[in-house]
Amino acid sequence: MPAEKIRVEVQGRSLDLSNLDKVLFPEAGFTKGEVIDYYTRIAPVLLPHLRDRALTRIRFPNGVDDKSFFEKNAPAATPDWVRVETLPAPGSSKARETVDYVVADDLPTLVWLANLAALELHTPQWRVGAEPDLMVVDLDPGAPAALPQCAQVALLMRDRLAADGLDSFPKTSGKKGMQLCCPIAGKQSADVVSDYAHRIAAELERESPKTIVSKMAKKLRPGKVFIDWSQNNAAKTTVAPYSLRAQALPSVSTPLTWEEVTEFASGSVRRFSPAEVLARVDTYGDLLAPLLKGGPKLPV
The missing domain is CATH 3.90.920.10 (DNA primase, PRIM domain)
Structure with a gap:
């Protein structure tokens, strides 16, 4: 037909x-x-x-x-x-x-x-013909760790990045994890950005080895949050903010406020439907608008 x-x-x-x-x-x-x-x-x-x-x-x-x-x-x-x-x-x-x-x-x-x-x-984290203007880390929980643990790690990472002069902006993945997005200058290669993200992830792992892992091996991830620094590789992509996700119920990769991340860290977590995200935009506007304005070079 x-x-x-x-x-x-x-x-x-x-x-x-x-x-x-x-x-x-x-x-x-x-x-x-x-x-x-x-x-x-x-x-x-x-x-x-x-x-x-x-x-x-x-x-x-x-x-x-x-x-x-x-x-x-x-x-x-x-x-x-x-x-x-x-x-x-x-x-x-x-x-x-x-x-x-x-x-x-x-x-x-x-x-x-x-x-x-x-x-x-x-x-990807780059625009056509340019170097990366975003650094993104994916926070991926290994069961029984879940979104509350991702939020806890997000708060730690926010503070560590702030010490280097970097602003970070959180969003849900729309599935089980979160991402932190940082606007950067667009004047350093993907390798430089990835190496910096890797260094910070490894540093946080050393400080919190029972809850954070920065190594790729999946056997190391149960009960911990994997900080996936490799999202900054030139060949990698990340789900766009406001994209739908293919779950049983339609969910969205949703920008969050840091107050909401703190609530998530205490166990008050949720996914957001398309209708809820549209209502959030009416209330907040685009919480990730600062990503579009650029940022500093990474300290290397």
Whole structure:
């Protein structure tokens, strides 16, 4: 049966949207139409964090309970008005030298991606043609450690980074962990940024060896929080703020206040739904807006 389509105009671009009633989050009955609606409404705060960044998508054509696939290359039927950048592909699993990346600079591109069931949007710490302007550390709990322990480590890391003159901004991963994001000068290589993050993670591990691990080996992680400094490798990506996550119930990688992180650390944790995140933006604006203004060079 052919897909049911509806033609819409988005900022002067014509798009054919299909199967809007298709349920992509079965447990919540959350449809593709609702995914598109969320991304349309969150776009004013999401797009600045996607702009000029090579975009990796995780697509779920038949919903989160079915198969998914990572997509870096622009699909064959990409409209000619979508920005595509051919860039080196460090660490490509398919031994490709370059990838034709989609760059989501505008609302029509974001709606087009949502219509493709690109539920998750992941970006590197660099903008096209530039050195990293973000340092990101992923706080990944090894069971029985969980989000409260991540929040406790986030507070420690915030204070340590502040001692080096770095501001850090927290967000949930939308799954089980957290990320801290620091605006930096964009004048140092990914290797320099990664080495600095590694050094700080190892320092915190030495200070709190029972709760923190900075080594990659998964056998070391149970009951501890892994500070994943490798997110700053040029080949790595991190889920974008405000991106949906493919959980049983639709959740969002949500910017937090430090007061909320303190509450999380005491055990008062939660995930945020798309509707809640839209309401938070109405209340707080973009809590990660400072990431867009740049920051200092890292001390090396």
